[in-house]
Amino acid sequence: MSLMVMLVFVVFGCSRRNEGLTKITFWAMGSEGEHLGSLIKEFERENPGIYVDLQVVPWGSAHDKLLTAFAGNATPDMCQLGNTWISELHAMDALEPLDSFIAKSNVVKEANYFSGIWQTNVVGKKVYGIPWYVETRALFYRKDLLSVVGMHQPPKNWDELLKAAKLLTSYSTKLNGRPCYGIYLPVNPGLEWDEIFFAWQNDGNILKDDDCYSNVLSQNDREAFDYYVKFFKLGYSPMEANATTNLYQAFASGYVGMFISGPWNINELRNRVGYLNGKWSVAPLPVNKNRDANAGGSSFVIFRGSKEKEADWKLIEFLSLPENQLQFYRGTFDLPAVKSAWSEGSRHSSGQDSTLLGNPLISAFYTQLESSRPFPRIPEWEQVTDKMGQWIETVVWGKNTLDQALIGMDKDINRVLEKRRWLKSTGKMAD
Amino acid sequence: MLKISHRDKKAVGYPGTRWSSVNAPYLFIAPSFVLLAVFFVIPVVAAFLMSFTDFDIYSLAHFRFARFVGLGNYMNLFSDPLFWKSMFNTFYFLILGGPLTIFVALLAAVLLNSKLVKFRSLLRLGFFAPVVATLVAVSVVWKYIYDPRFGLLNYALSFLGVAPRDWLSDPVWAMPAIILFAVWKNFGYTMMIFLAGLQTIPEVLYDAAGIDGAGSWQRFWRITVPMLAPTTLFVTVVTLIGYLQLFAEPYIMTGGGPMNSTLSIVLLMYRQGFRYWQMGYAASLAFVLAIVIFILTMIEMRVQKEGSAV
Numbered sequence: 001m002s003l004m005v006m007l008v009f010v011v012f013g014c015s016r017r018n019e020g021l022t023k024i025t026f027w028a029m030g031s032e033g034e035h036l037g038s039l040i041k042e043f044e045r046e047n048p049g050i051y052v053d054l055q056v057v058p059w060g061s062a063h064d065k066l067l068t069a070f071a072g073n074a075t076p077d078m079c080q081l082g083n084t085w086i087s088e089l090h091a092m093d094a095l096e097p098l099d100s101f102i103a104k105s106n107v108v109k110e111a112n113y114f115s116g117i118w119q120t121n122v123v124g125k126k127v128y129g130i131p132w133y134v135e136t137r138a139l140f141y142r143k144d145l146l147s148v149v150g151m152h153q154p155p156k157n158w159d160e161l162l163k164a165a166k167l168l169t170s171y172s173t174k175l176n177g178r179p180c181y182g183i184y185l186p187v188n189p190g191l192e193w194d195e196i197f198f199a200w201q202n203d204g205n206i207l208k209d210d211d212c213y214s215n216v217l218s219q220n221d222r223e224a225f226d227y228y229v230k231f232f233k234l235g236y237s238p239m240e241a242n243a244t245t246n247l248y249q250a251f252a253s254g255y256v257g258m259f260i261s262g263p264w265n266i267n268e269l270r271n272r273v274g275y276l277n278g279k280w281s282v283a284p285l286p287v288n289k290n291r292d293a294n295a296g297g298s299s300f301v302i303f304r305g306s307k308e309k310e311a312d313w314k315l316i317e318f319l320s321l322p323e324n325q326l327q328f329y330r331g332t333f334d335l336p337a338v339k340s341a342w343s344e345g346s347r348h349s350s351g352q353d354s355t356l357l358g359n360p361l362i363s364a365f366y367t368q369l370e371s372s373r374p375f376p377r378i379p380e381w382e383q384v385t386d387k388m389g390q391w392i393e394t395v396v397w398g399k400n401t402l403d404q405a406l407i408g409m410d411k412d413i414n415r416v417l418e419k420r421r422w423l424k425s426t427g428k429m430a431d
Numbered sequence: 432m433l434k435i436s437h438r439d440k441k442a443v444g445y446p447g448t449r450w451s452s453v454n455a456p457y458l459f460i461a462p463s464f465v466l467l468a469v470f471f472v473i474p475v476v477a478a479f480l481m482s483f484t485d486f487d488i489y490s491l492a493h494f495r496f497a498r499f500v501g502l503g504n505y506m507n508l509f510s511d512p513l514f515w516k517s518m519f520n521t522f523y524f525l526i527l528g529g530p531l532t533i534f535v536a537l538l539a540a541v542l543l544n545s546k547l548v549k550f551r552s553l554l555r556l557g558f559f560a561p562v563v564a565t566l567v568a569v570s571v572v573w574k575y576i577y578d579p580r581f582g583l584l585n586y587a588l589s590f591l592g593v594a595p596r597d598w599l600s601d602p603v604w605a606m607p608a609i610i611l612f613a614v615w616k617n618f619g620y621t622m623m624i625f626l627a628g629l630q631t632i633p634e635v636l637y638d639a640a641g642i643d644g645a646g647s648w649q650r651f652w653r654i655t656v657p658m659l660a661p662t663t664l665f666v667t668v669v670t671l672i673g674y675l676q677l678f679a680e681p682y683i684m685t686g687g688g689p690m691n692s693t694l695s696i697v698l699l700m701y702r703q704g705f706r707y708w709q710m711g712y713a714a715s716l717a718f719v720l721a722i723v724i725f726i727l728t729m730i731e732m733r734v735q736k737e738g739s740a741v
Contacts, residue, residue: 092492240600383707
């Protein structure tokens with residue numbers, strides 16, 4: 001009985017809402033989707049002709065869902081997309097280029113965004129996504145321990161990072177009476193990409209020739225990987241695959257003194273080990289030839305199959321307004337993609353700066369975002385990073401020398417890219 | 432198909448025309464055949480054909496981007512060190528974990544079947560609980576048990592003077608750790624089947640043996656084990672097939688690492704298929720695994736049948 005009533009309600013509710021309304025379906029992921037409700041309501045109030053059907057998709061199944069939706073011709077009108085997925089969906093020809101919308105927009109302009117982040121949305125010469133929120137990697141460090149060993153500033157370059165790791169390792173080990181480490185780096189960096197950042201920072205590139213061949217045998221790459229492995233060989237980083245299960249505890253207990261991670265850990269640390277507040281801080285990554293890290297985050301995309309592209313774009317523009325970006329940040333702590341939102345907000349009469357830039361923990365990420373860059377925009381990228389991580393791991397465990405591993409890595413990456421080279425050579429791929 | 436001649440039907444008083452009497456059975460089995468075709472035969476045939484192409488993410492957009500590669504996927508597979516590594520790991524898991532599971536399950540079943548043990552239903556519940564517990568939840572608990580610094584296992588071993596080690600991060604110890612976890616998680620199911628088997632053994636056999644002066648060890652060896660043979664065969668085959676498809680435990684606990692030491696065949700297949708979208712390659716892996724399972728099960732049945740015939 002109650003089921004019937006509900007059914008009637010649903011049918012009735014739908015039919016009434018659809019009357020003369022433009023309906024757009026919007027897939028958003030995880031907590032982002034959950035915090036979007038109030039902004040969507042505001043949008044519908046401002047645009048009485050549009051009804052947004054917001055569907056929250058869990059992050060874990062989002063990737064599969066999108067690809068099956070595409071295969072079954074059931075894509076939504078628009079979607080939030082992790083910006084490393086754009087190349088995959090573009091390879092399937094699922095996304096609408098947005099250049100013509102941007103050209104006539106007063107809100108969305110390339111200059112409003114971090115350039116590295118913007119680039120993640122460009123494939124070939126066309127723009128397929130508008131950045132929504134952003135993330136990159138920075139250095140979390142124990143301020144208190146570092147100053148005890150005589151370093152009052154966070155490490156500024158590669159030598160200082162190595163030195164800080166060394167000093168923290170010996171200081172904490174002595175202090176706690178058991179092995180402790182200066183920095184946590186993953187033994188297999190396949191999912192965290194630290195070795196790739198080091199390669200970029202050494203002016204290296206992972207791929208070459210239009211991302212068709214591996215470049216890991218180059219001198220610059222080799223030096224960077226050598227630097228990465230050194231932290232393990234010298235005993236400054238633990239040989240633990242799953243330190244991350246207890247990373248916050250490990251950081252709080254002094255087991256590791258530094259780690260490289262993303263902005264979400266600011267809140268994780270505050271919530272999980274609140275007693276440590278004030279003893280740690282965040283700095284942009286140390287500079288070698290540059291300080292580049294990945295340009296991450298999520299973008300808005302419009303699917304080719306959407307019939308309401310003008311309405312989709314209106315929603316994108318609405319969510320890209322600085323004040324709405326900031327409101328979204330307050331709900332999710334996802335950093336805004338629009339740069340002006342970072343200095344938006346009130347300055348208290350007490351002189352306290354409540355803008356994002358006024359918070360030193362968060363502003364470190366602003367500096368880092370200014371030198372962020374996209375991963376190669378090819379659908380094989382995940383395979384490439386997995387292979388790299390696995391080969392690096394064998395060097396860390398001493399199973400291969402670095403040079404042996406690099407030869408294997410080079411061969412594996414080139415094999416992964418075979419299909420891409422074939423598509424290029426036959427001219428079947430547009431870009 | 433059961434053959435019923437026309438005369439027989441008349442004999443049992445079949446009404447109706449010739450057409451319906453011949454075709455009616457097909458009509459009755461049609462729904463299940465249609466379902467079988469749609470959800471089993473067609474996908475399997477499609478996957479089989481796919482295993483001869485390099486179907487991948489590019490091909491999902493345009494079918495012309497798929498190439499026919501003949502036996503290429505299979506050749507690549509057999510020259511892929513990761514395939515052999517995953518094969519080795521899977522058999523390592525099977526050969527150590529399979530007998531261990533069955534042994535522990537039998538032990539627990541015999542224990543629970545004995546009238547000397549108190550709180551039997553409580554114990555049965557305790558042993559069976561891991562089977563129904565969510566794998567993700569219990570693997571979080573086990574991750575903490577294996578933790579190098581706060582873990583229960585290292586703490587317990589420290590009393591025996593064993594140095595602490597990082598179970599899941601050590602390429603040598605990760606697989607044994609996974610095996611221990613899997614045995615704990617799965618033996619309850621096997622135990623239940625053994626219990627059911629034990630309860631079908633007539634009590635009189637034990638009584639008779641007792642009168643003849645057989646000790647408890649002899650009674651177990653001469654009565655329980657042979658009487659359980661059909662149950663053991665079933666349990667062994669099910670465990671064999673299940674363990675060859677090892678996936679969830681390493682997927683959640685280690686992700687296949689460290690250094691691919693816990694990478695199983697199905698995990699490799701999952702990676703190739705759903706992380707890299709190398710569907711053709713993944714399909715060829717699936718067929719190789721299916722053939723391996725088929726052959727092993729055949730051998731297994733043959734060996735056990737011969738064993739029980741003696």
